[in-house]
Amino acid sequence: MIRWAHHALRGLRAHDSLLGRLGLAWLLLLVVVALCAPLAGYPVGADVDLSQASQGMSGRHPLGTDHLGRDTFARLALACRAFTGPGLLAGLVALTAVPTGALAGMHGGWVAHLTRYVAGVVASVPRFVLVLLLLTIYGNTPTVLGLAIGLAYVPELAEAVRARVEGLRVADFVLASRAHGVPEGRLLWLHLVLGATNQLVARHLIRVFAFTVVVESTLAYLGGFGVQEPQPSWGNLLVFEWGRGLGPQVIAPAAALLITLAACAAAAGFVGGRRHAG
Amino acid sequence: MTRVVVTRGAWAALTLLGAVGFSFALVVWAPGDPIDLLPNADAVRPTLEARWRLDQSPLQRMASWWRLLLAGDLGTSLSYRPGAPVWEVIRQPVVATGLRVLAALAVAITTGSVLALRTGGQRRSRTRLLVQLASLAPLFLLAHGAVAVLNEGAFALMQAGWMGRPGWFALPDQASLLRSSLAIGLLAVGSSSLHEVHAEIEHAVAHLQESPFVDAARARGEATWPLLLRHLLPTACSVAASRVGWLLGGSVVVEKLLLLPGAGAVLWNAALLRDYEVVLGLTLVAATAVVVARLLADLARVWLDPRLRASA
Numbered sequence: 001m002i003r004w005a006h007h008a009l010r011g012l013r014a015h016d017s018l019l020g021r022l023g024l025a026w027l028l029l030l031v032v033v034a035l036c037a038p039l040a041g042y043p044v045g046a047d048v049d050l051s052q053a054s055q056g057m058s059g060r061h062p063l064g065t066d067h068l069g070r071d072t073f074a075r076l077a078l079a080c081r082a083f084t085g086p087g088l089l090a091g092l093v094a095l096t097a098v099p100t101g102a103l104a105g106m107h108g109g110w111v112a113h114l115t116r117y118v119a120g121v122v123a124s125v126p127r128f129v130l131v132l133l134l135l136t137i138y139g140n141t142p143t144v145l146g147l148a149i150g151l152a153y154v155p156e157l158a159e160a161v162r163a164r165v166e167g168l169r170v171a172d173f174v175l176a177s178r179a180h181g182v183p184e185g186r187l188l189w190l191h192l193v194l195g196a197t198n199q200l201v202a203r204h205l206i207r208v209f210a211f212t213v214v215v216e217s218t219l220a221y222l223g224g225f226g227v228q229e230p231q232p233s234w235g236n237l238l239v240f241e242w243g244r245g246l247g248p249q250v251i252a253p254a255a256a257l258l259i260t261l262a263a264c265a266a267a268a269g270f271v272g273g274r275r276h277a278g
Numbered sequence: 279m280t281r282v283v284v285t286r287g288a289w290a291a292l293t294l295l296g297a298v299g300f301s302f303a304l305v306v307w308a309p310g311d312p313i314d315l316l317p318n319a320d321a322v323r324p325t326l327e328a329r330w331r332l333d334q335s336p337l338q339r340m341a342s343w344w345r346l347l348l349a350g351d352l353g354t355s356l357s358y359r360p361g362a363p364v365w366e367v368i369r370q371p372v373v374a375t376g377l378r379v380l381a382a383l384a385v386a387i388t389t390g391s392v393l394a395l396r397t398g399g400q401r402r403s404r405t406r407l408l409v410q411l412a413s414l415a416p417l418f419l420l421a422h423g424a425v426a427v428l429n430e431g432a433f434a435l436m437q438a439g440w441m442g443r444p445g446w447f448a449l450p451d452q453a454s455l456l457r458s459s460l461a462i463g464l465l466a467v468g469s470s471s472l473h474e475v476h477a478e479i480e481h482a483v484a485h486l487q488e489s490p491f492v493d494a495a496r497a498r499g500e501a502t503w504p505l506l507l508r509h510l511l512p513t514a515c516s517v518a519a520s521r522v523g524w525l526l527g528g529s530v531v532v533e534k535l536l537l538l539p540g541a542g543a544v545l546w547n548a549a550l551l552r553d554y555e556v557v558l559g560l561t562l563v564a565a566t567a568v569v570v571a572r573l574l575a576d577l578a579r580v581w582l583d584p585r586l587r588a589s590a
Contacts, residue, residue: 121296124565124572128527129545133301133561136549137308214416214469221418222534224550238422246426254419261414 020270023263027209030260031088034080042074045230056247063248066241072249075232076256082220082233086146087212091205093150097158098201102193104158105165115162119155127152131215132225140225149212157204164200165192202271210264217257279587282580290573297565302343305554306336312357312552330356343558352562358544358553368544368559375533375541376567378458379525382465383518389466390475390517391510394483395503406480413473417531420468424460425536461532469528475517482513512579519575523568 052069055061063072104115125133127149134148165188168174177187219226220235227233229240237253244250313319313326327333331342346353352364359367390409397405415423435441466472486492486509495502530542537543541560548556580586 117293117296120293121300123523124293124297124568125301125561126523126527126564126568128530129561129564132530132545132549133304133557136552136557137304137310137554139310218416218418218531221422222531222546224546235418238419242422254422257419258415261416262411265410265414 023266089146101158101161385466
């Protein structure tokens with residue numbers, strides 16, 4: 001297990017970049033906030049206080065209040081729950097693409113054809129449309145959202161892993177390992193999957209997370225699907241104060257969203273390294 | 279070339295059939311139906327189930343769908359516009375969205391190419407950073423910002439007396455030209471479309487700059503850009519095809535936000551009403567667009583690149 005972790009993490013830390021580190025740190029911070037925010041006991045749904053409506057920044061309300069007097073800062077922090085859960089779930093679902101892609105790349109032939117075909121079929125439905133279709137059919141819950149996004153990303157990741165493993169099938173170190181009698185399964189799992197595709201997989205997982213953030217906030221912004229009032233989401237925080245000027249109530253969720261997406265882009269570049277761009 | 283057309287065409291057709299089967303299967307085994315959303319669901323259930331054929335077994339429903347589809351019929355709308363043929367419901371919106379997506383593709387490809395050619399394929403240029411930043415924001419945030427700027431700007435102009443106030447009864451018209459062009463611009467830049475297009479083309483330009491024939495042209499003192507443009511065509515084709523899905527997804531957001539009539543808005547509203555027939559119809563159209571775009575890009579690559587033509 002420890003050796004697997006070593007293989008999977010080797011190379012991920014080799015590329016030094018301050019921006020990338022900051023990006024990863026921001027994403028970790030979001031997960032921590034999502035876990036800890038509910039502990040503060042902010043009464044979601046019972047927090048309307050019209051005497052405090054549309055306040056500016058103050059000690060009591062660091063980011064002001066919306067036009068129902070609800071604290072923007074608390075709701076901003078609580079809104080992290082809306083995408084971290086589905087984002088992590090989507091990442092787990094997308095990971096199923098790794099063994100599939102690796103097997104297809106290693107064996108070639110009909111396995112590879114079948115994987116490519118299935119990937120092509122799923123990829124032919126636009127991602128946002130597929131997510132919307134699945135939410136319509138299986139209900140508008142965070143679990144379905146996570147599963148749908150993960151499923152929508154499986155083809156791309158499987159195809160990327162297949163291409164990488166196929167490219168390495170006749171690499172010197174693979175031939176050498178075979179000549180040394182390394183068992184086929186161990187070669188595939190340890191050297192090809194954990195060792196050679198880890199950066200690729202990590203980069204895709206961060207993209208899946210970024211896509212979840214975008215889709216979740218978009219759905220909540222448009223209303224109807226996604227998180228519903230009074231539950232907070234960065235999307236519905238933004239639309240709730242629509243047309244009421246540019247106070248911290250609007251700028252804060254927009255900035256949080258932009259920073260998170262920038263952090264994802266920086267982190268993806270960081271774990272992806274520069275040698276294997278693409 | 280004929281063989282390439284036949285094999286790629288067959289593969290595309292198979293993929294499309296798979297996509298149809300995949301979406302049918304998803305809908306047929308769905309745990310809920312549009313009747314659940316009605317306030318008097320229990321009372322009308324027997325009638326509506328019979329009329330909408332929801333009481334048949336999943337396999338029967340799938341078989342009747344396939345029969346209809348092979349006859350060129352996309353079915354009948356359930357709750358979005360009850361009783362209307364799906365094709366009638368979605369025809370005009372699909373055309374509107376299709377044109378918008380094509381225009382957005384053209385804008386993205388042109389802008390991306392011009393920017394990439396200007397920087398000459400240098401990596402990590404300032405342009406690249408700017409493009410990346412612009413394409414980072416989700417579509418709804420871009421649209422929100424654009425609309426806010428337009429609104430506040432118009433209001434400021436009116437306050438300053440530079441622009442007449444609209445009359446009291448100036449009701450919003452159907453899709454105005456301004457909103458349509460705004461939608462096209464947003465689609466072209468948003469959901470990282472411009473970034474992806476620019477990055478791909480820049481990569482190709484960098485590769486071409488180092489190739490011997492461009493060097494030779496440079497040595498002869500000729501302009502290199504006609505050569506570059508011609509050799510960028512295959513890349514432009516494939517990157518355009520790869521963005522079609524994104525733009526179709528993005529048009530749902532943009533149409534919903536800017537209140538434009540189009541396939542995306544219909545998809546969203548029909549999905550809220552769980553009108554599976556309309557949603558399926560639009561999914562099929564979207565899948566067809568993606569598959570056909572990919573096929574055309576593939577064929578264009580083979581046709582444009584003599585090396586691929588020879589190996590085919």
